[in-house]
Amino acid sequence: MDIHTEPIMESRLTDSTFDSLLFGVEFSDHMLLAQTEQGEWQDATILPYGNLSVPPSLSVLHYGQAVFEGMKAFYVNESTVHLFRLDDHYERLTNSCHRISIPVPPKEMFIEGLKKLVALDRAWVPNKENHSLYIRPVAFASDPIIAAKASTEYTFMIICSPVGPYYPTGVKPLDLTTSTEYVRAVVGGTGYAKAAGNYAASFQPAQEVRKDGFAQIIWLDALEHRFVEEVGTMNIFFKLKDRLITPKLTGSILSGITRKSVIALAQEMGIEVSEERIDIHDMIAAFKDGELEEVFGAGTAAVIAPIGRIHHQGENIQFDLEGRGPFATKVHKAITDLQHGRVVDTHGWVHPV
Ligand SMILES: Cc1ncc(COP(=O)(O)O)c(C=O)c1O
Structure with a gap:
């Protein structure tokens, strides 16, 4: 060729x-x-x-x-x-x-x-x-x-x-809400593919929540509206006191390259990481118990985007946060240092041109 x-x-x-x-x-x-x-x-x-x-x-x-x-x-x-x-x-x-x-x-x-x-x-x-x-x-x-x-x-x-x-005026934590009216993808559909139609279908729900002052929707699973999936053009991570968790890839979630990088780098930092089904109610409970320390999105465009608030049916997970939290800052630096060649790439992730 x-x-x-x-x-x-x-x-x-x-x-x-x-x-x-x-x-x-x-x-x-x-x-x-x-x-x-x-x-x-x-x-x-x-x-x-x-x-x-x-x-x-x-x-x-x-x-x-x-x-x-x-x-x-x-x-x-x-x-x-x-x-x-x-x-x-x-x-x-x-x-x-x-x-x-x-x-x-x-x-x-x-x-x-x-x-x-x-x-x-x-x-x-x-x-x-x-x-x-x-x-x-x-x-x-x-x-x-x-x-x-x-x-x-x-x-x-x-x-x-x-x-x-991504944040021209400084990193601002995102204000998100769940939706029980709309879903992004369903298992058996096209959620895991980077298919144009997935995005077309997400614009109108996103516009609706913007009118209520939210930056984006945090998508829940299509059947029970309970399990966290992803956010806009990002995968999502919850940093608990003892481990980092992210929704497992069930077929309705895009397998983010930044997600993969965060998992690998966090493990190298000695943090236990697990991919699992994450019930939004468990995260609200973890927040109330003081177990949930940070929530952030991971994607190519924003790299690591802090999440300041998640609203779900009248309840809130809300952090008093200016920019990225301590763990999000650390993992953001680890990824961007690699990307810009400021540290040696031991993973074979960067391709010099
Ligand atoms: C729906 C969706 N989820 C997650 C991501 C994050 O993927 P990546 O880290 O490969 O950019 C993206 C961005 O491409 C996306 O569009």
Whole structure:
């Protein structure tokens, strides 16, 4: 499989590109594009970032047959940027593709294409604290046919967007609420896949709770509305006095790469970690007993986001907290130090480009 490059004539990068970046608004000079022919992936091309011309009948616009990934490249020094846990992102893309019936883009195209693209656009990786180049691989159905069935042809793209700090005005603990009206996913559905439709379905419930002053919904299981699942684009952790717990992957939760990293790093810090079904009522009780010390979200965008309050049917878990709690601060530092090459990577997680 070859990756051809058609470089841009003149970069769009300016001295002010990295000032007050909004998430996912600016895009780097190049993108990777590949398509299938008779269902087989063809050579990829890296070409100038630009619009696609698609027919109104494009299958994905009608049936949402699309999956994506979200990852980042980090500035290390003038000659190096780091990509993080590429193999894990590829494995998750593979799982998502299988569930949504999309032929899996070849690993070589994903890994080598990413490395080539990021090397070409490395000037777009900001050399600024808490900044990075967000990378969005996406695969979608591209038959020009409006029949309700799996497409026969597909498109794969990788686009890159320089992003600033998730909390531009300082880390603020999130105010969350549960919902017993809406659910994100159900076992047997598509919750474990990074499928476009999962996100589309979450926007309206999220908008509703925002009107009541909550940042996001903390999703509960679809059957009993009791077991904690995840939050927006993050997995969730509860730091109890004697251990760290996170919801186990039952099929309705996305297997976060940051989640995996937190589990491994916490264990290395000598903390007992367990993946289990977490009943929200048990967490409320643990909070009342003084057993629950911290709650935080973990995801590529925010890395570690402190949670200040969880509201559930008139009860609250509420911490008097300014930024991240002590454990969240420690694990946030451990991950970001690795990503930016400030400590030696003994895990094989970082890929220098
Ligand atoms: C629904 C959902 N859960 C969890 C996560 C966290 O996953 P990761 O750590 O791989 O970013 C994300 C972000 O991709 C997400 O969209």
